[in-house]
Amino acid sequence: MSENQHPVFNRAVIALAGNASDTRIVHLVAELARPIRAEIVAVHVVEVAWSQPLDADIAGRSEQVQQILDEAEATAEQSKVRLDPVLLQAREVGAALVDEAIERAADLLVLSLPYRKRFGGDFAIGRTIPYVLKNAPCAVWVVREPITEESS
């Protein structure tokens, strides 16, 4: 990269959904971050139902949640990049991701999107991605999973 070129990003927040897409986006962002020495924050948000208080001990006890963060760290390490894992409890994933990106002064927010269809055949994008696209102040990358025979 030449001196007068700005890096693509300086600090990226990656949303970990807890599925197979996590490895793909962590690897992708880590490979992009390494040459430009950008920071990576990987966030997993546990949604807390309104029937429970927001500070209820839900995520802390879950081994599965810890595994999601550990795997993201391990994937980043393979690309020789350090990743800062963050676990959040929130009412809505989208709002929590946007808040975290603002809090961390991130200039990039990366999310994965599994290829899914609703009953009836319409492509389903869910609620989180439209929320983030609408509200995040930084750049947003959505990495859609390839269409497989099962998903189509």
Add this chain to the structure above:
Amino acid sequence: MFVLVVGGGKVGYYLAKELIESSHEVVLMEKDRARADQIADEIGSIVVAHDGCEGKYLGEAGCARADIVAAVTGDDEDNLVICQMAKHHFDVPRTIARVNNPKNEELFRHLGVDEIISPTRMILGSIEQDIPVHELLHLAALGEGELEIIEAHLQDGSPAIGRTAGELTMPEGCSLFAVVRDGIAKPLLPDMALRVGDKVIAIGPNECSSRLHEQLIGAVDLEATPTG
């Protein structure tokens, strides 16, 4: 404090907004999805887009751990159902209902709603205060609504003129406690003679209104009572 507001109209919206600004935890239930999304865009992800009249959704909105449930929809029937479920099914300590039709107030009280807010009644009270009428003015309801603070504006012809408070026969459970004379509020002492222009403040149960009227204003003139 955790407050569950049901109804995302103007009242619910501003109520939720004010509560959030006062650092309370708030959930707002609004059954109209478009309106719910609009509110969420403006004040954040605190909106549950479901009908608060359904117990299942009240539960999902956290009714069981709410300190207060405020039912402020435009439908009295809905507000009553919401408060009843909150009170009796979810054991919410305090329920507040908006009552649009003043005729429903008694029913709401009877069915155990802790607090009733009637915008119609409030506006009516405010209008009555600004218009010099010979009637009793209902200033405020106390407790669970069984007691009222009432103002009587004494005019020429009032049977109370020239008599002391001690000489008046008050209905049971009703007492006169203050007088506003020449714009100054004073405690109403037993030997104080009442004058034209005095505003006498009384407290008593709802049902003593007509007796109080007889004592302070005079017998109700049935011919002058509007019929339409």
